[in-house]
Amino acid sequence: MPTARTGPSFLWLLAGGVPVVVVLAVLPPFIGVYQTQQLTYGLAFAIAALGFNLLLGYTGLLSFGHSAYFGAGAYAVAFIIQRLHVHSLELCILGAMLGAMLVSALFGYACVRHTRIFFGILTLALSQVLYSLALKFFWVTGGTDGLRASWNGLTLLGGLIDFKGSGAYRRFVVSYYYYVLGLFVVAVLIMWVIVHSPFGKALQAIRDNETRAGFVGIRVRRYRWIAFIISGLFTGLAGALWVPLNGLTTPEVLYWPFSGEIVFMTVLGGFRTFFGPIIGAVTFNYLKVYAVASSQYWQLVLGTVLVVLVMLLPAGIVGTLGQLANKLRPKQLQQG
Amino acid sequence: MAILQTIELKRYFGDTRAVDNVNLSVNEGEFVSLVGPNGAGKTSLINVITAHLKAGSGKILFQGRDITDLSVTERVRLGIARSFQLVNVFDDLSAFDNVALAIFSREGKTAHLSALAHRDHAVIAEADDILSQFGLAAKRDDNARDLSQGERKLLDVALAYALKPKLLFLDEPTSGVSTRNKAAIMDTIASVVRGRGITAVIVEHDMDVVFKYSDRIVVMAQGTVMAQGTPDEIRSNEQVAMALLGTSGPAAFDQHSLPQSGPQKG
Numbered sequence: 001m002p003t004a005r006t007g008p009s010f011l012w013l014l015a016g017g018v019p020v021v022v023v024l025a026v027l028p029p030f031i032g033v034y035q036t037q038q039l040t041y042g043l044a045f046a047i048a049a050l051g052f053n054l055l056l057g058y059t060g061l062l063s064f065g066h067s068a069y070f071g072a073g074a075y076a077v078a079f080i081i082q083r084l085h086v087h088s089l090e091l092c093i094l095g096a097m098l099g100a101m102l103v104s105a106l107f108g109y110a111c112v113r114h115t116r117i118f119f120g121i122l123t124l125a126l127s128q129v130l131y132s133l134a135l136k137f138f139w140v141t142g143g144t145d146g147l148r149a150s151w152n153g154l155t156l157l158g159g160l161i162d163f164k165g166s167g168a169y170r171r172f173v174v175s176y177y178y179y180v181l182g183l184f185v186v187a188v189l190i191m192w193v194i195v196h197s198p199f200g201k202a203l204q205a206i207r208d209n210e211t212r213a214g215f216v217g218i219r220v221r222r223y224r225w226i227a228f229i230i231s232g233l234f235t236g237l238a239g240a241l242w243v244p245l246n247g248l249t250t251p252e253v254l255y256w257p258f259s260g261e262i263v264f265m266t267v268l269g270g271f272r273t274f275f276g277p278i279i280g281a282v283t284f285n286y287l288k289v290y291a292v293a294s295s296q297y298w299q300l301v302l303g304t305v306l307v308v309l310v311m312l313l314p315a316g317i318v319g320t321l322g323q324l325a326n327k328l329r330p331k332q333l334q335q336g
Numbered sequence: 337m338a339i340l341q342t343i344e345l346k347r348y349f350g351d352t353r354a355v356d357n358v359n360l361s362v363n364e365g366e367f368v369s370l371v372g373p374n375g376a377g378k379t380s381l382i383n384v385i386t387a388h389l390k391a392g393s394g395k396i397l398f399q400g401r402d403i404t405d406l407s408v409t410e411r412v413r414l415g416i417a418r419s420f421q422l423v424n425v426f427d428d429l430s431a432f433d434n435v436a437l438a439i440f441s442r443e444g445k446t447a448h449l450s451a452l453a454h455r456d457h458a459v460i461a462e463a464d465d466i467l468s469q470f471g472l473a474a475k476r477d478d479n480a481r482d483l484s485q486g487e488r489k490l491l492d493v494a495l496a497y498a499l500k501p502k503l504l505f506l507d508e509p510t511s512g513v514s515t516r517n518k519a520a521i522m523d524t525i526a527s528v529v530r531g532r533g534i535t536a537v538i539v540e541h542d543m544d545v546v547f548k549y550s551d552r553i554v555v556m557a558q559g560t561v562m563a564q565g566t567p568d569e570i571r572s573n574e575q576v577a578m579a580l581l582g583t584s585g586p587a588a589f590d591q592h593s594l595p596q597s598g599p600q601k602g
Contacts, residue, residue, distance in 0.1 A: 010452070198453045201429070201437050202446040208426040215386070215424075216495060217412040217441040 042282035049277035051234025060207030065123030069232035071254035073239030078147035100236020108228030131254040146250030270316025345394035354380035356559035372556035415502035427481040438498035
C-alpha cells in the first residue's frame with residue numbers, strides 16, 4: 001500500500017471544521033440580532049463565492065456574470081412567495097435551484113465554448129440581458145421596485161417553524177441563521193467532495209492545460225458546462241437564502257457590479273484555496289456594511305482595499321496565511 | 337496486421353505541403369521511428385493522425401476503422417495516445433495526480449462527482465506503479481512544474497502510457513534533455529513500451545537512438561515518405577544519408593546526428 005500523501009484527509013476537514021461550526025452555533029446569544037443578521041448574509045454570500053470559485057479557482061474560468069444565477073435564485077423565491085403564495089421555504093429553495101439551473105445551463109452552454117476574456121465578456125453580456133428583462137417585464141418582476149418576499153409568512157422545515165406572535169422577528173433572525181448555517185455546512189461538504197473527486201481533478205487538469213486534458217480523453221467542453229451548472233446552482237441557492245433576509249429583491253442583484261462583488265469576495269479570500277472564498281465573502285460583507293455606514297464614499301474605501309489587496313496580497317487572506325504558515329514551519333524545525 | 341494505415345493523407349498550410357499524400361502503414365507491436373530534417377512534416381503527420389490538426393484530405397484507418405472524422409477524445413478512447421515535443425503536462429498538479437488523472441479518464445471515472453479521488457486504492461496503486469516504472473516515484477508529490485526537464489519529459493510519456501493505448505506516438509521524447517540523460521530516458525521508455533507490447537511511433541533526431549530501438553524506420557522529407565525499411569536498410573541507403581545528413585558513405589550515420597528542432601541543453 002502506498003504510504004505517501006494521497007490527498008487531503010476527511011478527518012483533517014472535520015478537525016478544522018467542527019470547532020468553527022461549534023463557535024458559529026453558539027454565537028447568536030452573544031452578538032445580538034444585528035450581528036447575527038450580518039453573519040447570515042456573510043454565510044449566504046459564502047455559498048455564492050464557493051460556487052463561483054469552482055469555475056475560477058478549479059476550472060480557470062473567470063465569470064463576470066454570476067449576478068445572473070444569484071438573481072435567478074432570488075427572483076424565483078420572491079416570485080413563488082408573492083405570486084404563488086407558497087409559505088414553505090424548502091419549496092421556494094427547490095424552485096430557486098431549478099430556476100438557477102435552467103439559466104446557468106442555458107448561459108453556460110453558450111459561454112463554455114470560449115475561454116479567457118471572451119468567456120468573461122459573454123457571461124457579463126448574458127447576465128445583463130437578464131438585468132434588462134427584470135427591468136422591462138415589470139408585471140412579472142416588479143421592475144425597479146422589485147419583488148417583496150416577507151419573512152413573516154414563511155415556514156421552515158416543512159412547517160415545523162413559523163413566525164407568528166410576539167418576538168417573531170427576533171425568532172426569525174435566530175432560526176434563519178441556524179437554517180442558513182445548516183445549508184452552508186452541507187454546501188461546503190458537497191463542494192469539498194466535488195473538488196476532491198475525479199471530476200474535480202479533471203476540472204483542475206482543464207484549468208492547467210486544456211489541450212492535454214483532451215489528449216487524456218477528457219471532454220473539455222462538457223466538463224466545463226457541468227462545472228458551470230454546479231457553480232450556478234450554488235450561487236442560485238445563495239440568492240434564494242438571501243431574499244427572506246433582505247425582505248425583497250431588486251434588479252440590483254442582477255446588475256454587473258454585484259457580479260464584481262462576487263469576484264471581489266473570492267479574490268479577497270484567495271481563489272487558489274478551498275476556504276478562501278468563504279472567508280472572503282464573510283469579510284467582504286462586514287467590510288461593505290461598515291464602509292457604507294461610516295462614509296458616503298464607501299466605494300472609494302472598497303476600491304482602495306481592492307488595489308491594496310491585488311498589490312500586496314495577491315494570494316488573498318487564506319492564501320497569504322497559508323504561505324506564512326509554510327515559511328514559519330522550517331523555522332520551528334530549526335528551533336526544535 | 338496493420339493497426340494504423342493512412343491513405344493519401346494530406347494537410348497543407350497555404351502553399352506549404354506539411355503532409356503530402358502520405359501512405360503509411362504501422363503493424364501491431366512495431367516500434368517505428370519517424371525521421372527527417374526539420375520541416376519534413378513528422379509532427380504535422382502525428383498531429384493529423386491524433387486529430388490535433390484536421391486532415392485536408394485522405395483517410396486514416398485505425399484497426400481497419402475509418403477515424404478521419406473523429407475528435408481527439410474519441411481517438412483517445414479507441415486507444416491512440418501521444419506525448420508532445422514541448423512538454424505538455426498539468427503543471428499545477430502533482431506528478432501523481434497527473435498520472436492518476438489519466439487512469440481515471442481511461443476508466444471512465446472522471447465523470448464521478450461524489451467519490452473521493454484519493455480513496456480509489458486501485459488507481460492509487462496503478463499510478464504509483466507507473467511512476468516507479470518511469471523512475472518518478474521520488475517526485476510523486478512534487479508539482480509537475482517543479483520537475484527537471486528530463487523528468488517532465490518522462491511524465492509526459494507516462495501520462496500517455498497510463499491511458500493503456502494500443503498505439504502510442506512519442507514526439508521527440510528526448511528533445512531538450514542533456515545528452516548524458518538521453519540514453520537513460522530512452523531505455524526507460526523503450527523497456528516500458530516494449531514490455532507491454534504497445535505499438536509505438538517515435539519522432540527522434542538522434543540516429544543512435546533511432547537505430548538502437550527501431551523495428552522499422554520511416555524517413556520523411558517535404559511532407560512525403562521518401563524511404564522506409566529496417567535500421568540496416570536505412571543505414572545503407574545512400575539517398576537517405578544524403579537527404580538527412582548532406583553526406584553519404586559507409587559510415588555516414590556513425591558520425592552524424594540530425595539537428596534537433598527543440599531546444600537542446602549541453
